[in-house]
Amino acid sequence: MSLSLIPTELLLQISTHVQLQGLAALTRTSSRCYEILNPELYARGIASGLVMHMLFLAAEKGLPNTARACLSRRPSVPAEAAHYGLERKLLQRAAELGHAEVVKQLLLWEFSDPNAGNGGTFETPLKIAIFGGHTGMVQVFLEHDRVDCNFEDDYNRFTPLHLAAMRGFVDIAKLLLERADIKLDEQDFYRRTPLSYAAERGNTEVARLLLERNEVNHEAKDKEGKTPLDYAVSEGRAAVVRLLLAASATSSNDHSVLRDLKITAAAHARGFHKKSDRLKATIKKMGMRSK
Template identity: 65%
Template sequence: MALSSLPSELLLQLCTHLQLQELGALTRASSRCYEILNPELYSRGIAAGLVMQMVFLAAERGLANTAELCLCRQPCPPPEAIQFGFEDRPLQRATDLGHVEVVRQLLKWGFGNPNAGSGGTFQTPLKLAIFSGHINMVRVLLEHHSVDCNFEDDYNRYTPLHVAAMRGDGDIVKSLLQRIDIKPDEPDSYRRTPLSYAAERGNTDVVRLLLECSKVDRYSKDKQGMAPLDYAMIEGNTGAVKLLLSAEWNIASSSRGNSLFRRLEATMTAHSFYIYKKTGPIRAAITKFFH
């Protein structure tokens, strides 16, 4: 008679005489053994102090059910004093690998610090999701109140919105702006805002979204006295320039001819106006929008 065909009561009694490794092997013998013995396997593993290893395995392989079985039997989340180390943060690992349902379980049970960095980059889960362009992961993280959407890194004080603006990911920027506690105009260590980076890189969809936000100052200047318009001009990003200028007046109703200089002069900083006057290609590209 095969072990897997034993009555459930006998299987459960048998497992009390097995070592944890032997119990794991029996659990994998058949789908019936798995269904009956798996809860006992996780309970034994947690009792043996192996919860971190088990949760990390779930994070590594995207095993949402495994994560839930571990976490629902864990009496409380690990204390903050525990230092998981370089690669032992399940939440960051699951985020980096794109395992949305595992991340959902870890957040639900409060397992780990959602604003802690991991690995050589020391990026938070939210920034890891933004770097990978994983919009569903970003949304899951932003739904959780404990995730700080304005968290600044220690190196250059980039917020998640800085990173999304640099990447030009409009969907992620839109999701970030929907958080009621978002600070869309937060400067980094160079006093540059997300709008400044989006304008510099020609990410017009992001520029448009940020300009629609009443908390964003299009005139903000960095440590060098440079405004978003300056960066858009320097890089020749005419789409971004058009958006930044059109925020000041209705282009369709603006007059033509010599008034172009006066309109630009009233809006640009001295630096970007100098570039406009001296750089032929930029001047020609921008003039076509207004003349």
């Protein structure tokens, strides 16, 4: 007989004869079993001191009610769990799987450090959410005051805005740019800015968002002396090249004809006159003539 067909009274009776791990497995068999058996799981789990196990279940399966019930008890992290950073991994795992409501509970009860990571490029919860493209999750983190929107990893020194620019996530970039404390031109280990990566990868809309901010330095040079325009040209990103050249040549007093002349002059100064196939293709896309 299917568990979903067993009468409620009998199901509750069965639950009293199984161990906690088996009870947790029963709650996952169907929504009905979860609704009936979850109160028993709370009671026995908390009584047995297995709050961390239940919190991991909540993070893994996306169970905000379970998370709330455990966190309301203000659990202390066992020494062994703290040694391995398991309380940190709770938030990371929930972020990775896109369980926004569980993340809200963990942030609300201040159980995990939202900026903690292992030094890896994508291992802080916010960066995990960005890398996975979880826009709603990113919004949850950015609305929380404790989350550092400019947090750099220990390896490449990428910030969240670097990641959004690399991945081309326009909505996530917009959310980051709404933070008053966002650093637009933060340089990574290679001294590259978010705009540099957006230009190289042809993420036109992210580049446009960045260039709309007057404080963005669109001519910032990296360790190799390359600017965002250099990367856009070398990769044949015609649409981004247009944006960057316009940003270089345009000012409030420019006449349209003078602006066009400046753009064309800048293009040739940057090497558009060279006859490499990629540059010629870019010139053709832009509607320019190559000499």
